[in-house]
Amino acid sequence: MRIRDFHQSxxxxxxxxxxxxxxxxxxxxxxxxxxxxxxxxGYIVGLACVLGIHVxxxxxxxxxxxxxxxxxxxxxxxxGVGCYTAAWLGQRGLPFYLTIPLGGLVAALLGLxxxxxxxxxxxxxxxxxTLAMQFILVFVFREWESVTGGVRGVNVPNAELFGIELNxxxxxxxxxxxxxxxxxxxxxxxxxxxxxxxxxxxRDKDISAEVLGINLFRYKLLAFAIGSFYAGVAGAxxxxxYRAMTPEYFTxxxxxxxxxxxxxxxxxTMLGTILGAVFMTLVxxxxxxxxxxxxxxxxxxxxxxxxxxxxxxxxxxxGFLVFxxxxxxxxxxxxRRFFHLxxxxx
Amino acid sequence: MTDIxxxxxxxxxxxxxxxxxxxxxxxxxxEITAIIGPNGAGKTSLFNSISGFYKPDSGRVVFEGxxxxxxxxxxxxxxxLARTFQNxxxxxxxxxxxxxxxxxxxxxxxxxxxxxWYLGSARREEMQLRSEIERDVIDFxxxxxxxxxxxxxxxxxxxxxxxxxxALAMQPKILMLxxxxxxxxxxxxxxxxxxxxxxxxxxxxxxxxxEHDMGMVMDISSKVVVLNFGEVIGSxxxxxxxxxxxxxxxxxxxxxxxxxxxxxxxxxx
Ligand SMILES: Nc1ncnc2c1ncn2[C@@H]1O[C@H](COP(=O)(O)OP(=O)(O)OP(=O)(O)O)[C@@H](O)[C@H]1O
Ligand SMILES: [Mg+2]
Numbered sequence: 001m002r003i004r005d006f007h008q009s010x011x012x013x014x015x016x017x018x019x020x021x022x023x024x025x026x027x028x029x030x031x032x033x034x035x036x037x038x039x040x041x042g043y044i045v046g047l048a049c050v051l052g053i054h055v056x057x058x059x060x061x062x063x064x065x066x067x068x069x070x071x072x073x074x075x076x077x078x079x080g081v082g083c084y085t086a087a088w089l090g091q092r093g094l095p096f097y098l099t100i101p102l103g104g105l106v107a108a109l110l111g112l113x114x115x116x117x118x119x120x121x122x123x124x125x126x127x128x129x130t131l132a133m134q135f136i137l138v139f140v141f142r143e144w145e146s147v148t149g150g151v152r153g154v155n156v157p158n159a160e161l162f163g164i165e166l167n168x169x170x171x172x173x174x175x176x177x178x179x180x181x182x183x184x185x186x187x188x189x190x191x192x193x194x195x196x197x198x199x200x201x202x203r204d205k206d207i208s209a210e211v212l213g214i215n216l217f218r219y220k221l222l223a224f225a226i227g228s229f230y231a232g233v234a235g236a237x238x239x240x241x242y243r244a245m246t247p248e249y250f251t252x253x254x255x256x257x258x259x260x261x262x263x264x265x266x267x268x269t270m271l272g273t274i275l276g277a278v279f280m281t282l283v284x285x286x287x288x289x290x291x292x293x294x295x296x297x298x299x300x301x302x303x304x305x306x307x308x309x310x311x312x313x314x315x316x317x318x319g320f321l322v323f324x325x326x327x328x329x330x331x332x333x334x335x336r337r338f339f340h341l342x343x344x345x346x
Numbered sequence: 347m348t349d350i351x352x353x354x355x356x357x358x359x360x361x362x363x364x365x366x367x368x369x370x371x372x373x374x375x376x377e378i379t380a381i382i383g384p385n386g387a388g389k390t391s392l393f394n395s396i397s398g399f400y401k402p403d404s405g406r407v408v409f410e411g412x413x414x415x416x417x418x419x420x421x422x423x424x425x426x427l428a429r430t431f432q433n434x435x436x437x438x439x440x441x442x443x444x445x446x447x448x449x450x451x452x453x454x455x456x457x458x459x460x461x462x463w464y465l466g467s468a469r470r471e472e473m474q475l476r477s478e479i480e481r482d483v484i485d486f487x488x489x490x491x492x493x494x495x496x497x498x499x500x501x502x503x504x505x506x507x508x509x510x511x512x513a514l515a516m517q518p519k520i521l522m523l524x525x526x527x528x529x530x531x532x533x534x535x536x537x538x539x540x541x542x543x544x545x546x547x548x549x550x551x552x553x554x555x556x557e558h559d560m561g562m563v564m565d566i567s568s569k570v571v572v573l574n575f576g577e578v579i580g581s582x583x584x585x586x587x588x589x590x591x592x593x594x595x596x597x598x599x600x601x602x603x604x605x606x607x608x609x610x611x612x613x614x615x
Pocket of ligand 1: 360365
């Protein structure tokens with residue numbers, strides 16, 4: 001039930017967490033995030049780390065594609081840029097709290113360059129242009145051995161804070177959670193201001209956006225820069241998490257993974273970003289768990305079931321798209337509406 | 347009376363169609379100038395050329411004494427040209443309030459960093475925009491009750507009003523309205539006419555008005571420019587234009603039954 005929902009001032013009306021109940025939930029969520037690693041085993045904490053990174057990456061893509069309407073098939077390559085930048089700087093002794101934002105920054109600068117054609121080309125044509133960038137960057141990752149280590153990969157030094165080596169999943173969890181929360185709040189705030197509104201206006205009707213005084217070129221570039229910054233940070237975190245990285249990680253498959261995450265979760269919503277990342281990260285793990293559970297009783301079945309995992313995962317994605325084209329976030333909203341009215345109306 | 351806007355010899359064609367042919371007119375500061383003409387006369391094309399949407403083949407647009415023919419559309423909005431569209435061009439996924447806030451875009455300054463942390467300056471200017479909009483636009487146009495609704499559920503007449511609200515939020519010097527009362531009933535039309543008059547009288551905003559509703563045009567405008575097949579065939583006070591034989595012929599010849607009776611009827615009185 002939702003109570004005390006009236007607005008005394010414009011400031012209050014503009015607040016994101018308006019009701020005492022919603023602020024309470026927020027506090028509970030925050031504490032749960034802090035305590036989570038103490039309650040879970042190593043495997044789960046590692047999974048949470050990967051999930052956090054995917055949430056950041058997906059948030060970046062959603063800002064570009066979901067909110068601004070710029071389709072990108074090169075997101076993974078920008079993660080690579082962030083990762084290699086952080087690795088290179090880290091090897092030269094810079095601390096992680098600088099290398100990670102700098103990784104994001106270098107990715108953002110490159111994003112600006114890639115964004116330049118977006119004024120002229122739209123939709124699928126832009127997607128193809130970003131696809132070209134994806135291939136070019138992965139080629140560079142493979143060939144520029146002095147920086148990237150080529151196909152053998154690169155080592156990322158341990159992150160270290162106040163003399164403590166952040167050399168396990170438990171400790172990295174907090175680093176990742178910190179960046180994830182920071183960047184999600186940032187994205188959410190962005191869409192309370194003129195910049196976020198301009199992005200949405202460009203997505204919905206870019207010509208009338210221009211007549212309102214929105215500089216299409218500048219804002220499309222800005223969307224590319226911000227989206228790529230998120231990708232760069234996610235990539236840098238990935239480097240610190242795995243402590244080594246090869247170009248194979250940043251291929252088209254990962255770009256598609258993120259596109260699927262934002263579409264399944266819900267284009268143009270931050271909650272959808274989280275739900276989509278959760279879906280794409282956890283469902284394959286869940287399917288794997290189911291298969292290994294069955295394998296205990298019927299060892300022969302694994303041969304058949306293992307390839308089935310991928311098929312089931314694919315079918316689930318298609319299923320969600322068919323039955324809920326607006327994404328998981330729409331299902332969430334229905335559930336929430338139900339509870340807002342409960343118990344007065346069911 | 348100074349001219350705030352001057353259009354000189356504008357010509358514009360699409361393939362073989364001459365949408366505008368050597369169009370010239372001026373609009374006086376703080377007055378309502380109406381642009382009328384049969385369907386396809388080139389009225390909307392003229393607006394599009396003034397707001398920078400279309401690039402005319404030749405001619406100039408002079409705003410406050412400066413030639414803005416080469417100025418980008420978004421810059422023209424910033425220096426004070428606002429408009430509404432013949433087919434409402436609101437952002438359907440957004441709420442009424444967010445649509446109107448978009449009108450304030452050019453006046454806000456926050457950069458991406460302060461926006462993301464919703465810090466000092468970004469927060470302050472958003473709150474300021476909100477109270478300005480509430481006072482000068484939402485209360486004024488009497489749309490308080492729908493401010494948090496999405497556009498998609500609104501009646502057409504209300505959508506037109508929200509689009510006017512968004513243009514007003516730009517605090518423009520010239521407001522260009524493309525058929526603001528098309529598809530409205532009598533009562534809605536009267537409301538809209540009153541709003542437009544208030545905007546002109548109380549705020550001193552210059553209004554350019556495209557409208558087929560002759561009653562309204564003759565009532566509220568101080569000058570009327572008549573277009574036909576992309577050419578200006580007459581201009582002057584509503585009284586002069588009504589009596590202009592060429593104007594009457596253009597309307598009679600076109601078979602525009604809706605317009606003609608009003609025009610001739612009023613010419614007779
Ligand atoms: N983008 C375009 N491409 C091709 N032709 C166009 C375009 N815009 C306008 N035209 C043509 O230019 C001419 C003038 O059109 P315009 O829309 O300016 O007329 P209008 O006076 O606004 O008419 P209405 O009263 O029906 O709105 C028409 O013949 C129209 O078909
Ligand atoms: Mg028109």
